[in-house]
Amino acid sequence: MTETGATLPLFNAYPGLREAIAWVSIGEWPTPVQHARNFGRRVGLPNIYVKREDMSHPECGGNKTRGLEFLLAEAQRRGTRTIVTFSSVGSHHICRTAWHAARLDIRTVAIVMNQPNAQYVRSHLLWGLRAGARYIPANFATVLPKGLYELLRLRNREGGHMPLLIPPGGTSPMACLGHVNAAFELAQQVRSGQLPEPDFLYVPLGSLGTAAGLALGCKLAGLRTRVIGVVVSYRWYCTAGRVARLARRTRDFMWRADHRVPDVQVRASDLSVVSTALGSGYAWFTREAAEWSCIFRDEEGLCIDGTYGGKALDGALRFIRQLQVSDHVHLFWHTYHPLPYDDCPASLLSTLDRRLRRYFEDPVQPLDDQFRERTVPS
Numbered sequence: 001m002t003e004t005g006a007t008l009p010l011f012n013a014y015p016g017l018r019e020a021i022a023w024v025s026i027g028e029w030p031t032p033v034q035h036a037r038n039f040g041r042r043v044g045l046p047n048i049y050v051k052r053e054d055m056s057h058p059e060c061g062g063n064k065t066r067g068l069e070f071l072l073a074e075a076q077r078r079g080t081r082t083i084v085t086f087s088s089v090g091s092h093h094i095c096r097t098a099w100h101a102a103r104l105d106i107r108t109v110a111i112v113m114n115q116p117n118a119q120y121v122r123s124h125l126l127w128g129l130r131a132g133a134r135y136i137p138a139n140f141a142t143v144l145p146k147g148l149y150e151l152l153r154l155r156n157r158e159g160g161h162m163p164l165l166i167p168p169g170g171t172s173p174m175a176c177l178g179h180v181n182a183a184f185e186l187a188q189q190v191r192s193g194q195l196p197e198p199d200f201l202y203v204p205l206g207s208l209g210t211a212a213g214l215a216l217g218c219k220l221a222g223l224r225t226r227v228i229g230v231v232v233s234y235r236w237y238c239t240a241g242r243v244a245r246l247a248r249r250t251r252d253f254m255w256r257a258d259h260r261v262p263d264v265q266v267r268a269s270d271l272s273v274v275s276t277a278l279g280s281g282y283a284w285f286t287r288e289a290a291e292w293s294c295i296f297r298d299e300e301g302l303c304i305d306g307t308y309g310g311k312a313l314d315g316a317l318r319f320i321r322q323l324q325v326s327d328h329v330h331l332f333w334h335t336y337h338p339l340p341y342d343d344c345p346a347s348l349l350s351t352l353d354r355r356l357r358r359y360f361e362d363p364v365q366p367l368d369d370q371f372r373e374r375t376v377p378s
């Protein structure tokens with residue numbers, strides 16, 4: 001964690017935000033941009049670039065770091081010692097939140113739903129547990145009552161001090177500011193000649209925060225880049241209308257803090273959504289994503305996951321093929337930072353609820369090995 005003196009291009013553009021909104025420096029910015037020449041040659045895309053969001057933190061990176069800089073600062077501002085949040089068992093959001101929050105002496109309570117098993121689910125669960133997070137298994141019917149119960153229980157325990165409630169995926173207008181800032185960062189990288197202005201920017205649509213922040217940020221930063229969201233969670237949820245609404249709520253949140261933020265409108269028609277790469281559903285791996293991920297890893301040495309990045313890459317290539325825009329400038333938002341995996345020690349395993357223990361005992365889903373990190377021959 002770097003401290004004091006660090007700032008963001010977003011704050012340079014709208015200094016009122018820095019004064020009104022809490023922010024703590026956690027990540028390493030700017031994340032680099034890489035010209036994916038080898039992969040591009042292989043798939044006939046001479047101008048494909050990668051934004052290395054995986055490098056947002058050397059130990060625990062990925063796309064969630066940007067939002068956490070605002071969410072954890074808000075927890076600190078309120079003097080909250082506990083966060084309550086929701087997601088699936090192997091969620092990146094929970095694992096990253098727990099890990100970074102623990103470094104600020106804030107504890108995470110996570111209400112979690114089942115998901116298909118995978119090696120990354122084990123890594124994330126293990127990292128979250130080691131960071132001191134408390135995982136409470138739930139299902140669609142119990143997730144909200146359990147969350148409410150925990151909030152009230154913790155409020156009583158902490159002398160009336162309410163824990164900070166973070167929505168699923170860590171997505172809220174406040175967290176979206178991190179991704180708005182990412183677009184300002186990208187605009188600087190374009191201006192300094194690190195890449196041409198992208199025509200299309202591809203991002204997975206999970207809880208929508210990354211896409212919404214980027215769509216708003218591109219408009220504010222004067223980029224013509226069109227955001228293409230690839231559905232990786234639920235088709236009914238991941239619509240252009242919802243992303244646009246979240247972008248507008250984020251704009252309003254910014255405007256309340258600094259009236260210099262202009263009245264730009266993100267409309268559903270400003271975005272495209274690709275829903276054909278999802279396969280059987282959230283966190284179920286697909287053969288196409290596995291194949292593209294292997295090619296990407298072989299050509300660029302970058303590890304992509306099967307839940308988000310693999311499907312986003314598959315969706316991007318489908319979009320490019322369908323629109324016949326292979327000569328345009330494409331930017332792939334690389335959101336996944338793989339964490340090293342250790343076996344869960346027996347002493348920890350024996351303390352776990354059986355609904356969590358089973359992720360370490362049950363087999364992983366087919367294709368899992370296709371998404372593992374490997375040493376790439378030089």
Ligand SMILES: Cc1ncc(COP(=O)(O)O)c(C=O)c1O
Binds near residue numbers: 206209210211308336
């Ligand atoms: C690795 C990774 N990529 C992409 C996403 C999707 O981002 P968002 O939830 O902001 O739509 C997530 C969300 O959990 C993620 O963990």
